[in-house]
Amino acid sequence: MLNQVVLIGRLTRDPELRYTPGNGVAVCNFSLAVERPFTNRQGEREADFINIVTWRKQAEQCANHLGKGRLVAVNGRLQMRSYETQDGQTRRVAEVVGESVRFLDWPKNSNKNSGSNYSESGFGNQGSSDNSGSDQFGFGGEEYQVDDDDVPF
Template sequence: MLNKIILIGRLTRDPELRYTPNGTAVSNFSLAVERNYKNKNGERDVDFIDIVVWRKQAEHCANHLNKGRLVAVEGRLQIRSYETDEGQRRRNAEVVANNVQFLDWPNRNNDRQEPAEEDIDVPF
């Protein structure tokens, strides 16, 4: 069996960091990921995907990422089922991240910023 997801997108909100009762860090954020095709209006539709990150990487994401940052997420799809207070069954899909790569550099005024060519360290 194989369950592997790779996404590249921008954070729609700042990561939320919390700790489980036994002290394990967990961070949640959402990614806006454009689809590969344009709709009838010539625009790209966007999917909003919930991401869950655990342990040290959760703390790293919460401390260094914010809304608008570009990241790559590699992980697995997880479907959780739960029952509401009204007794209705609900399902929630999320990606449990194994690896989160930061793809841009933060800007002091929190605007999106692509790395300048001189900022990229290329080994020869």
């Protein structure tokens, strides 16, 4: 069986970090806007808004380093769950459990050339042990700037 999802998109809101009662496991929720690969009848691109959940160290890294508008790649699995509303109705939701989150852009308030290593400050491929210092995002060593016009919301 295979259940694998790969998404690239921008956060629609700041991540929400909380801890489970009892054992205190970190869990982080955020939503990604992912553009569709085609245009609608008006020639505009539409986006899907997909809920992401991360756990433990990955959750803390996302909560500490991500914010609304940041570009990320998420590798994970699709999960269906249900819950009961206050009026007794059962709701089913689909979400992606992010097993690996890559930060694909620089925070607006950071400077790549400030002397700190991007991967050492918690950014980059959270599932990789490659600390070669090379540009692992395919930007060819150039700083990638996010323009507000790039954000689909």
